[in-house]
Amino acid sequence: MRAFDYIAPDSTESVVAALAAHSPNARLLGGGTDLIVDLKHTSNTPKVLVDVSQVEDFHGIEMTDRGLRIGSMVTHTEIMKSEIIQKELPAMVDAAHTVGAVQTRNLGTLGGNLVTCVPSMDSGPTLLALDALVTIAGPKGSRQITLEEFFVGPRKTCLEPDEVLVDIIIPKENVGKPTHFLKFGLRKGQALALVNAAASFHVGDGNIFSAPRIALGAVAPVVMRATKAEDFLAGKEITEANMAEAGEIAVTEIKPITDFRASKEYRRELVAVFTRRCLAGAYALHQSRA
C-alpha cells in the first residue's frame, strides 16, 4: 500500500468536517475488508483515510419510531447475533451469514457493503425487498433516501464525496415482514454471488400476496427490484404456480452479463429458480410463525 494519513473522528460532525477538509482526496474506512484490498492493488491512493468505525452514531441496532435502525458500522457478525433481527428478519441473518467468512464478517460492516455497491453485494437484496431507507450526513445536514435511490451504478452510490452513510432503516411496517434470502455462490465460504435473491410479502386476506417485493443481485449493474414480477404477484393467490410465474417474469427484467464466473444465460436460469425459492421461503416463514 502507498502512504496515506489516517484519522479516526468520533462524531458525525467531525467526519463531515474531515471530509470537507480533505475530499476528494479522502476515503472512508469502515471495516476495511473491501477498501484495504483496493488500496493494495492501486497506486491511486487517497491522501487521507478517515476511519469512521469509532463514531457512536454509526453503531447500534434498535427499534425507533420510524422502524428498525441499523448503524452503518454494524458488522455482519453483529447483525447475525442481533436478537431482534433473528426474530423479526431472519433473512437478514441469512444474508449476513453469506458474506465472506467469519473473519470478514467480524470486520466488514453493513454500511461498507452497501457503499461499495458491487452488483454481487450480499446485503443489498434483502434490504431492497424490505424498502429500506438510508440516512446520509453531509455538510448541509442529513438527508434520508430509499436504498433503491442510493444505488446508482456498479461501485457508485449517490453519496457525494463529502457525505457519509449514517444508518439504514427498515420501515416499521416491514419489521417482521416474511422475507427470504438466497445466495448462489460456488462455494459456501469466501465466494462471490453468481446470483443473489430476496423476496418478501405480507400474506393478505384470502391467502394473497400483499406488498410483494423481489430484489435481485449480480444480474444488473446494481442490485435491482423485479417490479413486473412484483406487480404480477400483487393481489394474486399464493400458489406455487404463481411463484414460478413470478420467477419467469423476473427473468425478463434482469440485465445479466456474461463473465468468467457465469454466463448471462445461466444467471437467468438461476433467477427463475431463486425467485421462486425465495417466495416459497418467505411463505414458509409466514406459516411457521402462524
Add this chain to the structure above:
Amino acid sequence: MTDVTLTVNGKERSASVPPETTLLEMLRSKLNLTGAKLGCDVGDCGACTVLVAGKSVNACLMLAVQANGRDVLTIEGLATAEAFHPLQKTFEELASLQCGFCGPGIILSAKTLLDENPDPTVQEIKDALAGNLCRCTGYTKILEGVVDAARIMNGKQDAA
C-alpha cells in the same frame, strides 16, 4: 508515522509504523511474531487469522492502527508455558495439520468458535472454518480435532 500500542498475547507492545502498515506486517516485521502467515494478502485464505478483542480477523485486512489499544492474540500466545491449548493437543494427536501453514489461523478460528460455542456441531465447525483454507488435508482430522477439543474443554473426556 503512527504510534500503535497493542496488548499482544498479554503483553503491551508498541511500535511506530506508517499508517498503511497492516496488523499482519506489524506482527511479523516489527514484533517478530511470524506465526500468522501471509497467504493471499486480501482476506481470502485465513492464514493470517489472529484474534482482536477475542474476535477472529484477517490481519492482512486490518491496519495496525485500527487495532490500537486492543488485545491481540496470536498463535504464539495460545499455549501457556505449562500446557498446550486443547486444540493444539488434539491437532497433534490426530495429525490434523500437514504442512502447517494454515495451522495458526485454523487453530485460532477454532478457538474463538469454542469460546463462544462450547459444543458446536460439525456443521457449525465447518462454518467457523469457512475462512480458513487448508490445501493439504481432507479437513477430516481438523474437524475431528475441534470436536475432540470441545469435549476436553467441556470436561467430558480426560485431557490425557
Add this chain to the structure above:
Amino acid sequence: MSDQKGLSIHDRPNSYIGRSVPRPNAKRLMQGRGTYVDDIKLKRMTHVVFVRSPHAHAEIVSIDKSAAETSPGVVSVVTGAEMAESCEPWVGVLTHLAGMKSAPQHCLAIDRACWQGEPIVAVVAETRAQAEDAADLVAIDWKVLPAVTEMRTALDPSTPVIHPDLGDNLCWQREFEEGDVDGGFAKSDAVVEKTFTFGRHTGVTLEPRAILADYDPGEEFLTVYQSTQAPHMLQNIIATQLGLEEHRVRVICKDVGGSFGIKVHTYPDEIATAALSRRLNRPVKFIADRLESFQTDIHARDHEIKARIGISNDGTINAMEIDDVTGVGPYSMYPRTSGIEANQIVNLVGSTYDIPAYRAKCRVVFQNKTMMCQYRAVGHPIAMVVAEGLVELAAAEIGMDALEVRRKNLAADDSYPRKSITGMSFESLSHHAALDRLLEMMDYDNLRAEQAALREKGIHRGIGFATIIEVTNPSPAFYGVGGARIAAQDGCTIRLDAKGNIHCAIGVTEQGQGTESVIAQVAATAVGVPMDRVRVLTGDTDVTPYGGGTWASRAAGIGGEAAGLAGRALRENILEVAGIMLQAEPETLDIRNGQVVDMADGTERLGLDEIGRVVYYRGDTLPKDFQAELVATKHYVPKGYPFAFTNGIHASYLEVDTNTGFVKLLKHWVVEDCGTVINPMLVDEQVRGGVVQGLGGAFYEECLYSPEGQLLNGNMADYLVPMAGEMPDIIVDHIENPSTDSELGAKGAGEAGTAGSPAAALNAVNDALRPLGATLSVNPMTPEQVLRALGKFRLSKLR
C-alpha cells in the same frame, strides 16, 4: 529380503511400522514455530520484486529503468540482457521423450515476453515496499504480438509460431498402438465415443513460492533457503546456471507450506534471485505474491481428449483409443519437461484393465499461457476420467452394471507380475480385493436402494466408481534416463550420539505429508529405540546424503527404505561394540527400546548411552584392533521395477440439484493398496487430502483465460479451491500388498486420492443424470456445465 542378523523390520519388537503415531514436527507447527522462508530474516537482506509482462506475447522495444534506479531504497534494477551475463539459459527437454523440443529460457526475458507474468526486470531494494514502488517506475515500451492461446489450433499453418527457430508449435508428440485396435472396435457390440475436456488447474500452495539467496563472496559460497521439494536438484541447477561448482551452493529447505508438485521446478524468478544475490553480494529474498503464484506457478491438466471404447455385450472390453492435445505454455518446463503429463496419460488410460488393443496419440503444443508441468498425480486424474468415464458409459450402453464390467476386465489379483498393454510392469496389484472391500465399506446395495427411493421423490443422487493405478517410487527410468539431473536414489545417514539418541539425516524432504514421522518410525524400529529418541533432519544439501527429495510419492518408499537399511547397519555396528563390551556374540544381542538386550529373552544388558559414552570418550577401553563406527549411511534406488505401481478404487456419492446444476458431495470412499502402511493416520489423511484436491479440479478449479491470453481469475476468490464446507466425509481403507522390491515394502500413497476422485465424481454425476439423458465429460463440472448438459438453458425463449 530377510534379515540375516536379526529380524526383518516387520518383525522387530516394539515396531513402529503400521502405528498411528503423531508427527514429531507437529508440536512446533502447532505453536506457530514453523520456519517458512518468509519467516527468515538475514542481516543486510534485500527484497526483489519482478516487473512482469502484462501481455501474453509481446516484444520488448525498450526498457527505461532510470526512474526506478533513483527511487528510495533501491539497490539494483536488472534487465534480462544484464542478467544474461550472470545466468545461463536452460532448455527443458528429456532425451527419452523422443523428438521433444523447446527454446532456451532465460531467467529474465530479453527481447520478448511469451506469457503474461513472465519476469522482465528485477528490482532489488532495502524493503519490499520500496521495491514495489520502484517496480512501478520501470517503463517498458511493448509491441504486442499475436498471442497463441488456443491449443486446438496451435499447430494450424495459419497460427503464428511462437519460437520460429523450432519451426512449429509442437513440443512433443507420441503415438502408441498395440493389438488389433480396428478389429477390436469392429467386433464390438457397442462403441462409445466421447470428447473429454479438462480445465487448467494449479497447485495453490498456501505458502507461495519463496527463496532467500545469500551469496558470501569471501567463501564464494551461495546459501539458498528455498521452499522446495528437491533441494539437491535445485543445488545442481542453481550451481550450473550460475556457473558455480555444486559444493559452493547449499540449499536449505526448512518448513514448506505445501508443494503438490508445484515446488519441484526451475522457476526463472527463483534462479534470478540466486543470481542477484551473487551479483550484489547481499542476501536477496523473493516471496511470490498470490497473483504471481497464479500467473507463474506451473499449471497442469489442460487437455482435450477424444476417446472411444469398444465393448461386447458380455462386457468384454475389446479396444480403447485416445487422441490427446494439450497446451503447455511457451516453454517446456526445466528439467522435468512439460511432456510427462501427456506421456503418463498415454501410458495410463485403461491400464487398470486387461485390454487387448489400444491406440493412443498425444500432441503437446506451445502456447502463450503460463507453463504447464507436473502437478500432483501427473496425468492420472485425466487418464482415469477418460478410461473410467468410458467404462461406465459403455456399461450403460450395453445395459450391464458397471461394476460387473470392471470385474470382467480388471486383471486378476493372482495374475501378477504382469505388464500393461503399454508395457508398464506391475509387481502385484489387488484390484478385485479392493473392489470387494469398497462395496462392503459403502454398503452398496442399500445405497442403491436409497438412491432409487429418492429418485421417486425427484431427488437425483448418483454413485460413481473409479479404479486407479498410481505411479510411485520412480527409478531413474522416470527422469534420469532422459538426461535430467534428478536423483532417483536417496540416502540416509544415521548416527548414535553420546547419550544414546539417534540422529538421522535423509535426502527426502518434508512438506507436510509426514516424512519426518515416517523416517523416524522406520529408523527407530530398525535401530530399536523409542521414537522420541530419534531426530530426523531433512532438507539441507550440506548435511543430508544426496537424494531426490519428495515427489512422485517416493519419500516413504525410497527414503523409508534407505532409513531402514541405515538403521539396521547402525544397529549392527552398535551390537558389535556391545558384543565387545559384554563379551558376547553380537548375534545373540539385540537393541530394544533403547537398550542392548539378550536376543533370546530380552534381558537388558546395556544402555545405548553407555555405548555412546565408551565409544566417544573412552575408546581407550576398547580393543586396539577395533574401531567403532556409530554412524552408517545407506542408499536405496528401486531396481526390481522401474516404478512401484499401486492400485485402488474410489466411489463417490453425490446429489445434483437439477434446477441449478449445483452438486452436493455426500460421501467418498477409497480403498487403496500402497503396500506396507507405515503410519495409517498419516496415510489416510494424505489420501483424503488428495481426494479433496481431485474434487477441487473436478468441480471448482480452473485457470480461465481471455482469448488474448490474460489470466482472468488469478486470485483465491475466483479460482476456487475446496474448503471444509464443500467436502464430503471421506472414508479410507487399505489392502496391504507389500512390494517385495524392498524390505519395507512401502509403495507411495501421496497421489492415490487425487488420481481417482475426479473420475469417481464424474461417474457419479453421470449416474445421477442418466435417467434425464444427460452426460458430462468435462472438468470442472461447474453448476453451469451441469445445467448445460441437462439442456436447461432457455436461450430460445429470450431474445
